[in-house]
Amino acid sequence: MAEAEAVYRYESGYIAHAPKKDYGPLDFTGKIAGGLRLDIRRRAPFFCSDWTDAFMPENFQKSVSSILYLFIAALAPAITFGSRFLDGTNGQFGVLEMIMSTSLSGMIFSSTAGQPLSILGATGPFLAYTLVVYDLAIAVDVELRGFMPFYFWTCMWCSLFTILVAVFDLCALMKHVTMFSEDIxxxxxxxxxxxxxxxxxxENFSEERMPLVSAMFEALLFLYTFGLATWLSGFRRKPWSLRFIRNLGANFAVTIALVTASAWAALYSNETNLRMLQVDADFSPNLVLSDGSKRPWIVNPSGIDRPFPAWGIAYAILPAIGFAVLGYLDQNLTSVIVNRPSNNLKKPPGYHLDLFVRGALTLPVCAVLGLPLSVASTVPSITHVISLTTYDVKQLPEGERKVPVKVVEQRATNFIIHILIGCALFLAPALKFLPRAVLQSVFFYMGIASLTGNNLFDRLKLWLIWDPAKYPQYHYVQKLPIQRVHLYTLVQVVCLGILYGLKAIKETSVVFPFFMASLAIIRKGMRFMFTEEELKQLDSLPGEDEEEEEAPASKPDLLNLETKDETSTKEELSI
Incomplete structure (x- = not known):
């Protein structure tokens, strides 16, 4: 570690030279805003190149392709999440609010954050917890339109807590978060x-809330959209057609499935009475006030239809803490994955700066405008890194392996992506022709695609293989008794079940972010169940130690590497 000489001058005139500690990105500095200031110093020399590197002749083509691809990849989830917010909050949020949140938050973050390769957007846990906050507001008799003032104060408290976390170097706690927690x-x-x-x-069938013909047609649209998106996502590996066409079909699999399914639905919409996406073409918020007008874009924190009670401001602290914990984990887990050494990034990270920007800028903007919260989304962020990476084929005795040799690290692609997402607001008149069933299928596809590369689900598949000789040759299978692997997987499955149960039950849903945070403590306690060597093998990625650097992993880390025979398509990681 490099050391700098610091000179101290005492009253006696004696000059002493003492080494000044070189703090790492995830080290406690022991000073107020020490880590934040160091993040700014690390990133400041690269700020100009962050805006120009994308337009260098050798990087321009890769940057443009990344912008076009990630625009679609980020817009589709924004529309889908918007429809889910619309249903779950009884119309408090809608598609326009979600698109605007993604666009504004992304532009602010990409301009000022320490890791501009991270893509911001809605995530599943944030969707779930926003619905929890809505239920909390309704449970204490805050009238329906009073949710927006309650949400405003929740976001503002969350903003304060997030800033304090960044100022007091609490991002350093991420050193204790391992693959055990990341996989769960x-x-x-x-x-x-x-x-x-x-x-x-x-529920269309079980609750009989719509005619059987309509329920059947929505089910067909659901299956068609999922099936076509899944088939096209692997199209680049097919032997048919030109390579350009195969790549085009794979890269835009979700978009093609969404558009063709919507066109099919439009042919029979009158006969089947399909449920369509609710979007207003006048660019106004979705919430309708008691007098029939739309709420203004600026939320009144003192109340809308009636004065907001003072106790509600204090009550908002409880869900705000949960939001802060969830945002801390979501943001930092994504940053840790993006900044892994295997991604071969050259510019330094800025964990404290990332969190500070989110707390001081993006959270207040969402609070004032009444928008769903956006946070660093793991899979789009990794997709962004992959799309900007140049790979080289490394020849090894056991086969070929693609390794990253250069990444176009800059802010411009992220910024332009979110500008284009904001321009999609002008597509509002067309969005109302999207069937709900198609969006539900995209949501389902997102879940299935996100299983790729998750070590927990890889180990779960081993439970279905009865012949040990047919096990995939993962590095931990080669070095550990299979019973120990199954025990480790069982612990993760139990933790995942508890976590989902806490989220799903209204009475306990407010605490699920805190249990998520406790996973690091549970992982520490597993030292009493497993040896250090077992944990090293089970809680690490292939190639993280020197022993595995010389041989290719039998199953590569799909978040970081691509292989010749087992390429992870961009579309599989695009949600």
Whole structure:
């Protein structure tokens, strides 16, 4: 570690030289805003190049393709999440609010944050917890339109807590978060997508809330959209057609499935009475006031239809703490994954700066405008990194492996992506022709696709293989007894089940972010169940130690690497 000489001058005139500690990105400095100031110093020399590197001749083509691809990849979830917010909050939020939140938050973050490769947007846990906050507001008899003032104060308290976390170097706690917690967190996101995606389709039949013909047609649209998106996402590996066409079909699989399913639905919309996405073409908020008018874009924190009670401001502290914990985990887990050494990034990270920007800028904007919260979204962020990476094929005795040799690290692509998402607000008149069933299918597809590369679900598949000789040769399978692998997986499954149960039950849903935070403590306690060597093998990625650097992983880390025979398509990671 490099050391700098610091000179101290005492009253006696004696000059002493003492080494000044070189703090890492996730070290406690012991000073107020010490980590934040160091993040700013690390990133400041690169600020100009962050805006110009994307337009260098050798980077321009890759930057443009990344912008076009990520625009679609980020817009589709924004529309889908908007429809879910619309249903879950009884019209408090809608698609326009979600698109605006994604656009504004992304532009602010990409301009000022320490890791501009992270893509902001809605996530499954944030969707779930926003619905929890809505239920809390209704439970204490805050009238329906009083949710917006309550939400305003919740976001402002969350802003304060997030700033304090950044100022007091609490991002350093992420050193204690390992793959054990990351896999469970990713598993929760997948379960939310999968269950919430298919549930409305099943309820169409169980609750008889719509004619049978309509329910059947929505189910067909759901299956068609999911099936076509899944088939096209692997189209680049097919032997048919030109390579350009195969890549085009794979990169825009979700978009093609969404558009064609909507066109099919339009042919039979009159006969089937399909439920369509509710979007107003006048660019006004979705919430309708008691007098029939739309709420203004600026939220009145003192109340809308009636004065907001003072005790409600204090009551908002409880869900604000949960939001702050959830935002801390969501933001930092994504940053840790993006900044992994295997991604070969050259510019320094800025964990404290990222969180400070979110707390001081993006959260207040969402609070004032009454928008759903956006946070660093893991899979789009990794997709962004992959799309900007140049890979080289490394020849090894066991086969070929693509390794990253250069990443176009800059702010411009992220900023332009979110500008284009904001321009999509002008598509509002066309969005109302999207069937709900198609969006539910996209949500379901997001969950299935996000299972790719999750070590927890990889190990769960081992439970279905009865012949040990047919096990995939993962590095931990080669080095550990299979019973120990199954025990480790069982602990993760129990934690995931508890986490989802806490979220799903209204009486306990407010505490699920705190249990998520406790996963790091549970992981520490597993030292009493497993040896250090077992934990090293089970709680790490292939290639993280020197022993595995010389050989290719039998199953590559799909978040960081691409292989010749087992390429992870961009579309599989695009949600």
């Amino acid at each position: 967190f990713a598993g929760l996101i997948s379960l939310i997508f999968i269950i919430d995606g298919v549930r409305p389709i099943i």
